[in-house]
Structures are given as C-alpha cells and as structure tokens.
Amino acid sequence: xxxxxxxxxxxxxxxxxxxxxxxxxxxxxxxxxxxxxxxxxxxxxxxxxxxxxxxxxxxxxxxxxxxxxxxxxxxxxxxxxxxxxxxxxxxxxxxxxxxxxxxxxxxxxxxxxxxxxxxxxxxxxxxxxxxxxxxxxxxxxxxx
Amino acid sequence: xxxxxxxxxxxxxxxxxxxxxxxxxxxxxxxxxxxxxxxxxxxxxxxxxxxxxxxxxxxxxxxxxxxxxxxxxxxxxxxxxxxxxxxxxxxxxxxxxxxxxxxxxxxxxxxxxxxxxxxxxxxxxxxxxxxxxxxxxxxxxxxxxxxxxxxxxxxxxxxxxxxxxxxxxxxxxxxxxxxxxxxxxxxxxxxxxxxxxxxxxxxxxxxxxxxxxxxxxxxxxxxxxxxxxxxxxxxxxxxxxxxxxxxxxxxxxxxxxxxxxxxxxxxxxxxxxxxxxxxxxxxxxxxxxxxxxxxxxxxxxxxxxxxxxxxxxxxxxxxxxxxxxxxxxxxxxxxxxxxxxxxxxxx
Numbered sequence: 001x002x003x004x005x006x007x008x009x010x011x012x013x014x015x016x017x018x019x020x021x022x023x024x025x026x027x028x029x030x031x032x033x034x035x036x037x038x039x040x041x042x043x044x045x046x047x048x049x050x051x052x053x054x055x056x057x058x059x060x061x062x063x064x065x066x067x068x069x070x071x072x073x074x075x076x077x078x079x080x081x082x083x084x085x086x087x088x089x090x091x092x093x094x095x096x097x098x099x100x101x102x103x104x105x106x107x108x109x110x111x112x113x114x115x116x117x118x119x120x121x122x123x124x125x126x127x128x129x130x131x132x133x134x135x136x137x138x139x140x141x142x143x144x
Numbered sequence: 145x146x147x148x149x150x151x152x153x154x155x156x157x158x159x160x161x162x163x164x165x166x167x168x169x170x171x172x173x174x175x176x177x178x179x180x181x182x183x184x185x186x187x188x189x190x191x192x193x194x195x196x197x198x199x200x201x202x203x204x205x206x207x208x209x210x211x212x213x214x215x216x217x218x219x220x221x222x223x224x225x226x227x228x229x230x231x232x233x234x235x236x237x238x239x240x241x242x243x244x245x246x247x248x249x250x251x252x253x254x255x256x257x258x259x260x261x262x263x264x265x266x267x268x269x270x271x272x273x274x275x276x277x278x279x280x281x282x283x284x285x286x287x288x289x290x291x292x293x294x295x296x297x298x299x300x301x302x303x304x305x306x307x308x309x310x311x312x313x314x315x316x317x318x319x320x321x322x323x324x325x326x327x328x329x330x331x332x333x334x335x336x337x338x339x340x341x342x343x344x345x346x347x348x349x350x351x352x353x354x355x356x357x358x359x360x361x362x363x364x365x366x367x368x369x370x371x372x373x374x375x376x377x378x379x380x381x382x383x384x385x386x387x388x389x390x391x392x393x394x395x396x397x398x399x400x401x402x403x404x405x406x407x408x409x410x411x412x413x414x415x416x417x418x419x420x421x422x423x424x425x426x427x428x429x430x431x432x433x434x435x436x437x438x439x440x441x442x443x444x445x446x447x448x449x450x451x452x453x454x455x456x457x458x459x460x461x462x463x464x465x466x467x468x469x470x471x472x473x474x475x476x477x478x479x480x481x482x483x484x485x486x487x488x489x490x491x
Contacts, residue, residue, distance in 0.1 A: 006171045007234070007265070032235040037265045042242030049254035053241065056260055058163040086160035 008134055010061040013041045013050040015078065018068035023098060023119070027063065030123040036061075036130070047074055051081030054092070060134045063095040071100055076111050093133040095126070147175050151182045154287050159260055162287050166262055169279045180279055183286035188434070190222070190285040191421045192292045194310030196272055196332060199298025201318045202342040204243035205404040206413070207295050211244070211253055213414045214291050220258035222284035225295040226274050229265035236265035240295055260284065272296035272303030278441070281309055302331040308437060311430060312420045314413075316340040317356070319348035327355040336397050338416050344401035344409065354383065356399045395423050453487060460486045 012028040014021055021043055028040045039057050054062050079089040089112055097117045105116050115129050145164050153161020169176035195203050211221045225240035241263050244253045253259050264274040284292050296306050307313050315336035341352050380386040398416050402409030424430035454462050460483050468474040
C-alpha cells in the first residue's frame with residue numbers, strides 16, 4: 001500500500017514564568033487554518049512537561065513561545081529532556097517565537113533551533129518555513 | 145523506528161514507541177496494520193472508559209481529575225482526547241491536553257510515568273471519534289494501561305460512536321442545558337452507563353439530575369409504582385429519589401453531581417466506574433459486548449479490504465464493468481455479483 005501524506009502536527013508551547021500567551025494563541029490559530037494539527041500546551045509548563053508532550057504527541061514541529069528572556073536557558077532544557085525521554089530533537093523542526101534579541105539568533109541556532117520568529121513576522125512566513133522544513137528533516141533522518 | 149522496534153517497545157513500556165505506533169496507525173501507514181496485528185494478543189486487559197457530552201461541560205477537566213483519582217488508586221492511565229478537525233482546511237486546534245492539571249502543575253500528570261496522553265483530530269469524521277481512535281486505544285491496551293479514557297469531540301445530539309469503543313460510557317451534562325424535553329430526546333442521552341451533572345455548584349443541578357433519573361427510569365414499571373404513591377411520598381417524587389427505590393434487574397445508570405475543577409464528586413464517579421466494570425465482568429456482558437464489537441469491526445475491515453482490492457488491481461476489470469453498467473448493458477447488482485465471484489476466486 002502506498003504511504004499517504006502525513007498530517008503535520010505542531011506543538012505550540014509556553015514554558016516557564018511567562019504569562020504572555022496572546023502571540024502563541026494567534027500563531028496556534030493560524031497554523032490550524034494552514035491545515036496543521038496544533039496542540040497547545042497552555043501557560044507555565046515546565047521544560048519536562050513540554051518535552052514529554054512532544055514525545056507522546058509525536059509532533060513534527062515544536063514551537064516555543066518566550067517573552068521572558070529565558071530562551072537561552074529554557075530552550076536547551078526542552079531539547080535535552082526530549083532526548084532523555086527517548087525522542088530525537090534532530091528529527092524535529094524546532095521554532096522559537098517571541099522576544100529574542102537578534103544578536104542571540106546564532107546562539108539559539110547553534111543549540112538546534114531551526115527558525116526564530118519575532119513579533120511582526122507574517123504568519124505565512126512561519127507556515128512556509130514549516131512546510132519546507134518538515135520533509136527536509138525527515139529526509140535527513142532517512143539518509144543517515 | 146521500524147516495526148520490530150516499535151512492537152518490542154510497546155510491549156516493554158517505551159512511550160516513544162507507543163507514540164510512533166499511533167502516528168503510523170492514524171495516517172494509515174502499512175506499518176500501522178502490521179503493528180496492530182502483532183500486538184493484538186496482548187490486548188483486552190484495560191478498562192476502556194468513554195466520556196462524551198456537549199462542548200464546554202467540562203469533559204477535559206473531568207478526565208484530568210479522574211486521571212489523578214485513578215493514579216491515587218494505583219492504576220495507570222492512557223488517554224485519547226479527540227477534538228474536531230476543520231472540514232475546510234483539515235487543520236485542528238487540539239486543546240484537551242492543556243486542561244490536564246489546569247494551572248496546578250503540582251500534580252505532575254504530564255510527566256507521570258503512569259500516564260500517557262494523546263490528542264487526536266477527528267479529521268472531519270462525524271460521530272464524535274476519530275476513525276482510528278479504536279486502534280489507538282488498542283495500542284494503549286497492549287502497552288499495559290489499566291484504564292484508558294477516551295474523550296470525544298464536544299458532542300451534539302447524535303454523536304454516539306463512543307459506545308463502539310468504550311466498556312463504560314459516561315455522558316457529562318451541566319445545569320440549564322435545556323428542559324426535560326431536551327433530556328428525553330433520543331441519541332446521546334440514551335447511551336450513558338453513568339451520567340454526570342458537572343458544574344453542580346451552578347443553580348439547577350438538582351433539576352437536571354431529577355430529569356435524567358426520570359428519563360432513565362420512566363417505564364411501565366415505574367408508572368405503576370408512581371400511580372400508587374401516597375401524599376407522604378411527594379418529597380421523594382419531587383426530588384427524584386423515588387426512582388432509586390424501584391428495584392431493577394441489571395445495571396441502573398447512576399447520576400453523579402460533580403464540580404470537577406474543585407475535585408468534588410470525582411471519587412464517587414471513580415467508584416461508579418469501578419462498580420460498572422465489576423458488573424460487566426460478573427454479568428458476562430463485557431465479553432459479549434466486546435465480541436459483538438469485534439464482529440462489527442471485522443465487517444468494516446472486510447469492506448475496506450475489498451475497496452483496497454478494487455483500487456489496487458484491475459484483475460476484476462472494474463472500470464470496464466462500470467462502463468458496461470453506464471451503458472445499460474448490465475445492471476449494478478449483477479455486475480457486483482460477477483465482481484464478488486472473481487474476487488473470491490482470486491484472493
């Protein structure tokens with residue numbers, strides 16, 4: 001039997017002490033309209049909880065929204081816990097959204113983040129990025 | 145992960161393997177079918193509980209609190225929660241998971257080793273479940289969860305598919321959702337093994353409880369007893385307590401009032417769930433229902449298999465036969481008889 005095209009599943013997560021969820025909710029809603037299956041975590045999740053959700057929901061994309069300035073601390077924690085729970089962050093498209101200073105983009109990317117989207121990003125840019133990156137990541141995995 | 149790794153993973157408690165297996169099954173990958181075949185002998189041990197009800201009555205909150213309660217009772221819990229997929233874009237916003245714990249992270253249900261939570265989109269299917277919900281439940285069953293909670297899409301009046309999957313079906317309502325005529329309409333309000341009136345701290349919960357009891361128990365027998373009641377029993381009639389006194393054979397669905405976000409009534413609900421499971425086992429109904437369900441499932445698989453066969457091979461010259469029928473050279477019934485004969489010869 002031929003493989004049907006898989007639906008893209010996205011986890012939209014809020015981590016840590018950060019109550020700014022409007023952005024995450026708007027993004028979640030528009031990703032829904034782009035045809036993705038979006039799981040929203042709600043506020044104040046721990047890195048462990050987000051990582052476990054990513055593994056159990058078997059998502060293709062993990063999007064972490066941060067407005068607290070703690071991205072350099074929390075993002076690597078999430079990725080490490082995904083690994084600890086048996087997942088593979090290299091297989092995932094990892095996105096960060098929210099307030100991130102531009103001079104830290106490279107540092108985040110070095111940690112394994114694929115895309116960083118700050119306020120003002122057109123939603124279509126995020127959608128196109130996901131559509132392009134999901135098959136790429138899976139392809140890389142298949143080759144290795 | 146390949147099929148061997150996944151099957152071995154599921155049977156040895158690897159959640160990553162379970163998660164991947166559900167993905168394969170949900171997307172109709174051939175690996176999914178292979179995995180289902182191999183884990184089947186390990187299934188049949190879990191108590192499968194369905195929770196349905198209108199959007200916003202508190203199904204996800206009840207699921208969260210029940211999970212806490214069953215964990216406290218030493219049971220492991222798998223959860224499949226279904227939310228609707230868009231008929232326009234195919235997308236979905238799956239928002240059941242976030243009710244787990246609510247804002248109370250101290251319970252740690254998200255990372256509890258005895259809990260597994262999977263959100264599913266209905267992917268446009270009517271009926272309250274996703275097409276592959278039953279298969280996802282089976283994978284969790286093989287994994288070894290004691291309890292599997294299935295939360296339906298916020299249901300309307302006729303989404304009753306949950307009874308095809310669950311051993312125990314819970315219908316959740318809340319006060320002021322309509323009058324006694326609404327409660328007596330056919331469909332979802334007929335299917336409960338247990339009824340929950342959630343948000344019972346709002347006004348009108350007693351009335352809703354009474355209407356449900358009356359709806360459930362108002363049969364010929366009840367009418368005869370009610371016509372013989374005296375004035376002294378007025379209170380019992382008005383509160384619906386009279387219905388508790390009518391002796392019943394088999395299972396009488398209880399009505400339980402809860403305030404789920406505060407945890408009120410959850411222990412009683414868990415007790416009722418366990419009692420119902422005992423009833424199913426001792427009465428023999430559990431095996432009987434599961435057998436009937438398997439027989440329906442096999443008919444479905446059979447139909448699907450025939451469809452796949454027609455799609456994948458042109459051995460029966462399906463298109464040619466359709467051509468003939470469209471020209472009135474052959475009628476559809478005779479045509480299908482021919483096709484069936486040729487399939488049976490070939491399969």
